[in-house]
Amino acid sequence: MAQERRFPIGSPILEVKNVSLSFGGVKAITNASFSILTHEIKAIIGPNGAGKSSMLNCINGIYQPQQGSIIFKNELLSKVNPNLIAKKGISRTFQNLALFKRMSVLDNILIGRRLHMNANFVQVAFQTNKARREELENRKKCEEIIEFLEIDDIKNTPVGKLPYGLQKKVELGRALATEAEVLLLDEPMAGMNVEEKREMCRFILKVNDEIGTTMVLIEHDMGVVMDISDNVVVLDYGKTLADGPPSEIRANQDVIDAYLGVAHD
Amino acid sequence: MKSNNIFMEYTKNDIINFLLLMFVALLIIPITIESGYWYSSILIPWLCLALASIGQQIVMGYAGQLALGAAGFMAAGAFACYNLILRVPDIPFFVALVLSGLIAAAFGILFGLPSLRVRGIYLMVATLASQFFIVWMIDKFGWFKNYDSSGIITAQDIVIMGKSFTSPLEMYLVIVFVVTVLTLLAVNMARGSTGRNWMAVRDMDIAAESMGISLLRTKLQAFAISAFYCGVAGALFAFTYLKSLEPVAFDIKLSFKILFMVILGGLGTISGAFIGAAFILLFPVLLNSVGNNIFHGAIDATIISSIEQVVFGVLIIIFMIYEPLGMAKLWDNIILKFKKNN
Ligand SMILES: Nc1ncnc2c1ncn2[C@@H]1O[C@H](COP(=O)(O)OP(=O)(O)O)[C@@H](O)[C@H]1O
Numbered sequence: 041m042a043q044e045r046r047f048p049i050g051s052p053i054l055e056v057k058n059v060s061l062s063f064g065g066v067k068a069i070t071n072a073s074f075s076i077l078t079h080e081i082k083a084i085i086g087p088n089g090a091g092k093s094s095m096l097n098c099i100n101g102i103y104q105p106q107q108g109s110i111i112f113k114n115e116l117l118s119k120v121n122p123n124l125i126a127k128k129g130i131s132r133t134f135q136n137l138a139l140f141k142r143m144s145v146l147d148n149i150l151i152g153r154r155l156h157m158n159a160n161f162v163q164v165a166f167q168t169n170k171a172r173r174e175e176l177e178n179r180k181k182c183e184e185i186i187e188f189l190e191i192d193d194i195k196n197t198p199v200g201k202l203p204y205g206l207q208k209k210v211e212l213g214r215a216l217a218t219e220a221e222v223l224l225l226d227e228p229m230a231g232m233n234v235e236e237k238r239e240m241c242r243f244i245l246k247v248n249d250e251i252g253t254t255m256v257l258i259e260h261d262m263g264v265v266m267d268i269s270d271n272v273v274v275l276d277y278g279k280t281l282a283d284g285p286p287s288e289i290r291a292n293q294d295v296i297d298a299y300l301g302v303a304h305d
Numbered sequence: 306m307k308s309n310n311i312f313m314e315y316t317k318n319d320i321i322n323f324l325l326l327m328f329v330a331l332l333i334i335p336i337t338i339e340s341g342y343w344y345s346s347i348l349i350p351w352l353c354l355a356l357a358s359i360g361q362q363i364v365m366g367y368a369g370q371l372a373l374g375a376a377g378f379m380a381a382g383a384f385a386c387y388n389l390i391l392r393v394p395d396i397p398f399f400v401a402l403v404l405s406g407l408i409a410a411a412f413g414i415l416f417g418l419p420s421l422r423v424r425g426i427y428l429m430v431a432t433l434a435s436q437f438f439i440v441w442m443i444d445k446f447g448w449f450k451n452y453d454s455s456g457i458i459t460a461q462d463i464v465i466m467g468k469s470f471t472s473p474l475e476m477y478l479v480i481v482f483v484v485t486v487l488t489l490l491a492v493n494m495a496r497g498s499t500g501r502n503w504m505a506v507r508d509m510d511i512a513a514e515s516m517g518i519s520l521l522r523t524k525l526q527a528f529a530i531s532a533f534y535c536g537v538a539g540a541l542f543a544f545t546y547l548k549s550l551e552p553v554a555f556d557i558k559l560s561f562k563i564l565f566m567v568i569l570g571g572l573g574t575i576s577g578a579f580i581g582a583a584f585i586l587l588f589p590v591l592l593n594s595v596g597n598n599i600f601h602g603a604i605d606a607t608i609i610s611s612i613e614q615v616v617f618g619v620l621i622i623i624f625m626i627y628e629p630l631g632m633a634k635l636w637d638n639i640i641l642k643f644k645k646n647n
């Protein structure tokens with residue numbers, strides 16, 4: 041890791057405290073606690089079904105945990121929904137791609153700018169100055185992101201027609217476009233080859249370095265995890281098994297027994 | 306791919322197409338077509354129903370909400386317009402028309418509420434309530450019909466700035482004006498952030514919500530605007546085509562017709578509304594004239610109307626499966642091929 045960071049890691053921005061979530065009889069998360077520090081890249085690892093995605097869904101307001109609390113910037117998040125969480129400054133990508141399939145790459149990324157655009161439908165219908173200005177400004181921002189992600193050549197293609205790897209990239213672009221303080225990335229590199237993964241890591245590191253976005257990343261590739269994350273939290277059967285810097289996690293006997301020891305694809 | 310299609314600035318093609326259309330609508334047609342039949346039986350209903358189809362397009366093609374009940378909102382608009390002109394002295398026609406749209410929009414919000422809970426076929430059934438409720442309400446309370454017992458009320462003449470527009474050509478021109486303005490507004494919304502939000506809700510609602518789009522507001526907005534278009538279309542339909550106000554004219558069959566116009570024309574395109582409406586209106590006319598002129602009436606009228614239904618049914622299934630973007634897309638493809646060959 042670089043020695044001098046433009047955005048040094050600070051105090052906790054997001055705290056998960058004793059969170060439990062179950063679906064009927066299935067316990068997805070059991071009393072999990074960890075915190076995420078401002079400007080850090082935090083990996084969440086754990087075997088399939090460990091409750092990683094469910095955790096992001098709780099933070100993001102899709103699921104409501106039955107117990108525990110989630111605190112964002114010293115504010116308890118209760119009775120929330122994804123829309124509210126977006127407004128508070130947390131954005132995300134989804135494990136199984138949740139793009140707007142029939143819309144172009146550019147339009148998908150423009151939706152990421154939703155909260156930066158507030159012309160109402162009457163202003164849009166009559167193309168008032170405000171509506172035009174805002175549209176142009178936000179398009180420019182999206183073009184920058186498209187350039188950054190090197191997807192210029194496909195910006196007008198409907199995303200449904202793109203190969204999986206590119207769709208993953210577009211989804212990252214959409215999340216980046218929000219300029220949220222915290223990004224939750226659910227397996228952004230799943231199904232990618234080494235080359236593509238390396239590229240994705242570069243994007244994540246660069247955004248974290250240049251604008252200080254706090255990243256929460258679910259990833260299975262231990263090479264990637266140990267490489268780019270500042271801290272790692274390990275979930276196993278819905279419980280937090282360990283939480284600490286990569287070097288510590290690698291040496292943790294519980295983690296080795298439960299997860300690292302066994303082969304993973 | 307063209308890289309210069311930053312939409313806010315209309316492209317040169319857009320402007321040329323628009324001017325061409327206006328030239329045809331305002332000059333060529335009025336000069337060349339004299340027969341009132343063409344205006345009253347084809348152009349006027351076509352434009353009215355195309356406008357209602359834009360409404361259906363907004364809620365279904367853009368916002369992805371399977372709503373069925375356009376005719377109910379049309380009835381609301383039609384009777385609102387009748388009552389406004391009847392009861393508000395000297396109300397300008399266009400003011401009455403816009404208010405009628407707004408009243409229909411209020412019903413749109415009310416009957417859009419189920420969309421917050423159910424989707425797909427369930428929503429379709431739930432929105433049918435609008436169809437039955439509005440028509441029932443107008444029938445039930447005599448006030449809406451000014452206590453007219455005959456059941457059919459004659460629509461007032463359209464008077465704009467002291468001049469009455471009663472001939473087929475004059476009424477056609479009024480409609481061209483309204484439809485042009487509302488179509489432009491719809492295109493602006495569809496291409497702008499408003500339409501993007503609708504489509505995001507249509508394509509993946511949970512992701513849309515996670516990007517800060519309120520599903521509640523966006524869906525109800527689409528329902529309201531959709532009903533506004535249907536309401537205005539209904540008022541125009543009653544005042545220029547039916548020339549009367551009768552709730553039965555706005556039955557469920559009309560709602561289905563508008564639904565089919567949108568499906569055949571192409572979901573999620575404004576031009577599809579016009580193409581679909583033209584097809585659904587003209588196809589029976591065409592079929593009839595084929596029956597009369599080629600088979601000299603040898604084919605029974607009931608058979609012809611059955612053929613019509615079968616063809617519509619088959620086409621709808623074909624389009625749903627193979628070309629969900631409908632005839633508008635088909636047309637684009639043909640143009641594209643044509644350009645390539647040249
Ligand atoms: N919506 C849901 N309904 C029922 N069970 C669910 C749901 N979401 C997740 N689960 C269950 O919760 C557990 C954790 O799932 P998940 O969070 O997806 O794990 P991970 O992302 O770590 O692979 C699994 O047993 C899964 O079957």
Ligand SMILES: [Mg+2]
Nearest residue numbers: 092093094135
């Ligand atoms: Mg998962």
